[in-house]
Amino acid sequence: MIWFAAALVSFAALAWGFRLAGQAATGRAPYFRDMTFGVAYGYIFAVAALAWLVWAYMQGRSPDPAVANKFFFLRIAVEGFVVFAIGAWLFRLLGRNVGTKGTKRLFRSMPLTASFGIMMILIYVFVAVFASFLAPYGQAEIIRGVAANIMPGGDIALGGNPDFPLGTDQIGRDILSRLIYGAQNTVGIAFATTVIAFMLGGSMGFLAATLGGWLDQLLSRIVDVLMAIPSLIFALLLMTIASVWAPRLGIPQTYFMILIIAVIDSTRVYRLSRAVGQSIVVMDYIEAAKLRGEGMGYLMFKEILPNATAPLLAEFGLRFCFVFLTIASLSFLGVGIQPPLADWGTMVRDLGGFVNFAQFAPMVATPPLLAAGAIALLAVAVNFVVDWMLHRSSGLKD
Amino acid sequence: MGNVLTIILQRLALGFLTLLVVSVVIFVAVNLLPGDFAQSILGQGATPESVAAIRRDLGLDQPMVARYFSWLGGALQGDFGSSFAQASFANFTGSDSGAGSVAQQIAPRFANTMFLAAVSAAIAVPFALVLGVLAALYRNSIFDRATNIFTLSSISSPEFFLAYVLILFLAVLNPILPSVSNIFADMAFSDRLEKTLLPALTLTLVVTAHMMRMTRAAIINLLSSPYIEMARLKGMSPLRVIVHHALPNALAPIINVVAINLAYLITGVVVVEVVFVYPGIGQLFVDSVKFRDIPVVQACCLIFAAAYILLNLTADIMSILSNPRLRHPK
Numbered sequence: 001m002i003w004f005a006a007a008l009v010s011f012a013a014l015a016w017g018f019r020l021a022g023q024a025a026t027g028r029a030p031y032f033r034d035m036t037f038g039v040a041y042g043y044i045f046a047v048a049a050l051a052w053l054v055w056a057y058m059q060g061r062s063p064d065p066a067v068a069n070k071f072f073f074l075r076i077a078v079e080g081f082v083v084f085a086i087g088a089w090l091f092r093l094l095g096r097n098v099g100t101k102g103t104k105r106l107f108r109s110m111p112l113t114a115s116f117g118i119m120m121i122l123i124y125v126f127v128a129v130f131a132s133f134l135a136p137y138g139q140a141e142i143i144r145g146v147a148a149n150i151m152p153g154g155d156i157a158l159g160g161n162p163d164f165p166l167g168t169d170q171i172g173r174d175i176l177s178r179l180i181y182g183a184q185n186t187v188g189i190a191f192a193t194t195v196i197a198f199m200l201g202g203s204m205g206f207l208a209a210t211l212g213g214w215l216d217q218l219l220s221r222i223v224d225v226l227m228a229i230p231s232l233i234f235a236l237l238l239m240t241i242a243s244v245w246a247p248r249l250g251i252p253q254t255y256f257m258i259l260i261i262a263v264i265d266s267t268r269v270y271r272l273s274r275a276v277g278q279s280i281v282v283m284d285y286i287e288a289a290k291l292r293g294e295g296m297g298y299l300m301f302k303e304i305l306p307n308a309t310a311p312l313l314a315e316f317g318l319r320f321c322f323v324f325l326t327i328a329s330l331s332f333l334g335v336g337i338q339p340p341l342a343d344w345g346t347m348v349r350d351l352g353g354f355v356n357f358a359q360f361a362p363m364v365a366t367p368p369l370l371a372a373g374a375i376a377l378l379a380v381a382v383n384f385v386v387d388w389m390l391h392r393s394s395g396l397k398d
Numbered sequence: 399m400g401n402v403l404t405i406i407l408q409r410l411a412l413g414f415l416t417l418l419v420v421s422v423v424i425f426v427a428v429n430l431l432p433g434d435f436a437q438s439i440l441g442q443g444a445t446p447e448s449v450a451a452i453r454r455d456l457g458l459d460q461p462m463v464a465r466y467f468s469w470l471g472g473a474l475q476g477d478f479g480s481s482f483a484q485a486s487f488a489n490f491t492g493s494d495s496g497a498g499s500v501a502q503q504i505a506p507r508f509a510n511t512m513f514l515a516a517v518s519a520a521i522a523v524p525f526a527l528v529l530g531v532l533a534a535l536y537r538n539s540i541f542d543r544a545t546n547i548f549t550l551s552s553i554s555s556p557e558f559f560l561a562y563v564l565i566l567f568l569a570v571l572n573p574i575l576p577s578v579s580n581i582f583a584d585m586a587f588s589d590r591l592e593k594t595l596l597p598a599l600t601l602t603l604v605v606t607a608h609m610m611r612m613t614r615a616a617i618i619n620l621l622s623s624p625y626i627e628m629a630r631l632k633g634m635s636p637l638r639v640i641v642h643h644a645l646p647n648a649l650a651p652i653i654n655v656v657a658i659n660l661a662y663l664i665t666g667v668v669v670v671e672v673v674f675v676y677p678g679i680g681q682l683f684v685d686s687v688k689f690r691d692i693p694v695v696q697a698c699c700l701i702f703a704a705a706y707i708l709l710n711l712t713a714d715i716m717s718i719l720s721n722p723r724l725r726h727p728k
């Protein structure tokens with residue numbers, strides 16, 4: 001702590017010197033002459049942080065296992081960051097040179113974050129679709145002749161097994177396979193939930209915008225009340241009730257969860273689609289369609305919907321993230337996706353304790369972090385793409 | 399001023415109405431459960447007589463509307479009924495020690511949760527404001543882009559991922575802070591703070607990102623206004639322009655987002671408390687959800703909703719009060 005403070009103070013002196021040296025060396029070039037102290041400090045700080053990162057990375061590669069173990073995760077993080085950055089850059093290069101004219105132009109103005117996002121989403125979709133081919137074992141398969149609780153890492157001295165690089169769980173299922181199937185279950189269920197929420201919230205919102213009057217008032221007040229309750233809390237309350245009803249009705253609890261989260265989330269979609277719909281309803285072409293005698297369904301889906309696609313699409317990305325994180329949180333708390341389905345949130349809860357062994361055997365701590373990281377990575381990727389889409393459509397340059 | 403007062407009174411009335419309706423929703427939702435409390439307490443081997451007796455004791459033979467009002471009346475006085483997971487039978491057998499009452503369980507945990515939320519807010523709010531001002535000052539620079547990526551990532555990561563990453567680096571690999579927050583009632587403040595720091599840091603990461611982005615956006619929104627141009631042409635330094643001219647006018651949206659994030663803090667503690675085994679109200683809520691301890695679930699839900707609504711109400715009122723056009727009508 002003291003060392004950190006001392007470093008911060010010495011950076012100040014270094015920054016001062018750096019600016020002075022810059023001014024002297026370039027003969028008071030405008031860039032150095034007008035540089036504020038804050039900017040100079042920022043440069044020194046960034047250089048120091050980078051230097052520390054490089055030092056820590058080298059420590060992670062040191063031959064002494066005690067030191068290497070300590071910096072193992074930092075090493076993985078740095079390597080992961082570099083690999084993903086290069087991957088995103090290559091992907092953007094690919095997009096700029098392959099494809100139709102439209103996609104080429106799209107990729108030309110794309111920031112690296114957005115191309116990273118698109119690449120990651122494609123990878124997740126690929127893994128989710130082909131999970132049964134990629135995974136070495138079934139998601140609920142208890143492998144015969146193999147002990148439960150094989151340690152991750154494949155190091156026989158530590159109780160691992162090279163056939164199971166991430167080990168097996170408490171009843172002998174392959175963790176790697178479950179991680180791969182998690183893409184199918186977690187992402188698939190979140191996607192289905194978002195689609196239901198959009199169908200429900202979107203059609204209700206357009207209906208309220210087109211009809212107005214008491215229906216609009218009624219729906220809007222119901223939505224107000226539902227939105228006044230924090231969504232995770234409300235979902236937990238309703239899941240308690242669903243967990244009692246599910247076995248009585250013989251319907252899996254997961255279906256209840258999909259319905260509950262879809263309804264809770266449709267309130268946000270309703271707000272947006274009603275607002276967007278209201279600004280479209282006053283257009284002349286809607287009036288014309290009404291005078292032609294078109295029905296309500298035609299008005300909503302053929303006239304309003306095509307004109308509301310852009311904001312709804314961006315909202316779909318945000319909602320998907322939100323639903324995905326809610327489902328992961330519920331599963332982590334133990335009331336979400338139920339076994340035997342493999343799911344990342346549940347895996348983090350079951351394996352979370354292994355994080356405490358990271359100091360002695362870093363590989364042992366990886367499965368829970370991989371599962372949690374898989375959730376985070378997809379959410380980050382979707383957010384990057386949505387951020388870029390919003391930035392593009394708003395035309396903001398600042 | 400009278401105008402503002404009417405608006406505020408309207409908002410207050412609306413807020414309390416919402417709270418009332420929300421309490422009805424919670425009550426009705428809980429009453430959707432098959433069977434009732436009496437059967438749940440006694441289990442399957444209950445005789446009809448004992449079920450009827452407990453039903454009479456708890457007032458479950460009353461109509462639903464009457465039960466709602468007695469529950470609400472009790473809740474307003476801090477009496478949330480009795481939990482049936484913990485020592486609840488003591489109450490029914492006559493030796494009323496109060497150990498099984500929901501209020502008794504919730505009170506200390508509520509204080510813990512408020513402490514956690516307060517510590518996180520004390521770190522997050524200044525941190526977010528400074529970062530937001532800096533990002534607005536050096537907009538479109540490498541610093542701005544790096545913070546943008548960092549904040550977007552921490553907004554979209556689930557809380558438990560951030561929590562485990564912090565545990566990994568700050569508790570396991572470098573044992574600086576404890577990874578489990580076992581907090582007792584009679585603990586020194588510094589001890590308590592040390593054990594709260596890691597969950598508080600997790601919450602800070604989640605909340606700071608959002609607040610910082612909104613601060614940056616609110617300030618940048620104003621930078622094209624004529625009076626900012628004027629200040630710049632006078633030869634003011636960029637930092638002074640932002641802190642003296644842009645920030646005061648950007649306060650309304652900033653206060654709003656701070657209040658909303660505080661509301662999020664109080665409800666978002668659930669996952670973080672579970673990860674760190676922090677003895678707060680969120681942990682209690684999740685536990686009682688698992689054991690289907692309905693009175694506790696009901697009470698926690700009401701408390702969370704009330705905190706959420708009240709803070710959102712505060713956000714509303716503060717943004718009205720900080721709007722000079724409303725405070726000084728022509």
